Amino acid sequence: MTGLVERMRKILAVLLAAGMVATAAPVMAQELAPEHLALAREYVDLTDRAQIYEVTLVETGIETLRQVVTQNPEIIDQTDAAITAVLDEYRGRKGELLDQFARVYAVRFTMDELQEIVDFYSTPTGEKLAQTNAEINGDLERVLAVFESNLKREFFAKVRAELREQGIEI
Template sequence: MTFVNRNWMRGARVAAFAAVAAGALAFSALTFAQEVAPEQLALARKYVDLTDRAAVFETTVVTVGIDSMAQLLTQNPEIEAQLDEVIGDVIKEYNGRKGDLLDQFARVYALRFTTDELQQIVNFYDSAVGQKLAAANSEVNMDLQRILQVYENNLRVEFFAKVRAGLRDKGITL
C-alpha cells in the first residue's frame, strides 16, 4: 500500500470515528432536550425493568471495579487486601444509583415509541412468553455472538482468499 493510500485510509478511519462520535453526541443532546410525556416515560421504564435480566448496571460496576483492581495491582501488588476492601466500598456507593442509568435507558425507548406502542410492549413482556423471552435473551445473545464470531472468522478467510484470487487474475501477486 502506498504512503498516500495509507494516509487516505487513516484519514477515512478518523473521519468515520468522528462521524460516529458526532452522531452519538447529537443523539445525546436530542435525548435530553426533547420532552417526553410522564406516562410514556413510565411505560418505557417499566419495559426496561421487565427486561433487565442481565443486570447491566451491576455487571458494569463490578467490571469497572475488577478493571480498576487489575490496573492498581500492577502498580502495587502488596496492597491487594486493602484494595479489595476499598473497591468493595466504592461498589456499595454505586448500589443506589441504578435507577439513574435505567431512567436514561427508558428515555431512549420513550423517544422511539409512542405511549400506545410502549403499552403493547409492556403487555407482551408482562405475559408468560414475554417473561420467557426476557429471561432467555442474555443466553440467546451469547449464542448469537458465538455464531456471528464463527461466521465472521470464516467470512474473513474466504473473503481474503477471493480478493487474492481476483488480484491474481489481474496479474498482481502478493
C-alpha cells in the same frame, strides 16, 4: 486505481454522514411526558434480567482491583476495602442508568407501541424472552464472530483470486 479510491472515499463519506446523523439525534434533549418515560421504564424493568448494572459494577471493581494490585501487590487488603466502599456508593444508583435506558426507548417508541411491548413482556412468552435474552445475545455474538472470521478469510481469498485473474500476485 484512482476511480476505486474515489468510490471508496464516497462510500466512506456516505457511511460517516449516516453515522453522524444517527449519533447527532437529540435523544437526551427531547421533551417526553412523565407517563411516557414511566411506561418505557416499566419495559426496562421487565427486561432487566441480566442485572446489567450490578454486573457492570462488579466487573469494574474486579478490573480496578487487578490494575491497582498489579502495580501495588502489597496493598491488596486496603484496595479491596476501598473498592467495597466505592461499590456501596454506587449500589443505590441503578435507577439513574435504567432511567436513561428508558429515555432511549421512549424517544424511539410511542406510548401505544410501548404499551404493546410491555403487554407482550408481561406474558409467559415475553417473560421467557426477557429471561433468556442475555444467553441468546451471547450465542448470537459467538455466531457472528465465527461468521466474521470466515468472511474475512473467504473475502480475502476471493479478492486475491480476482487480482490473480488480472495477473497480480499478492
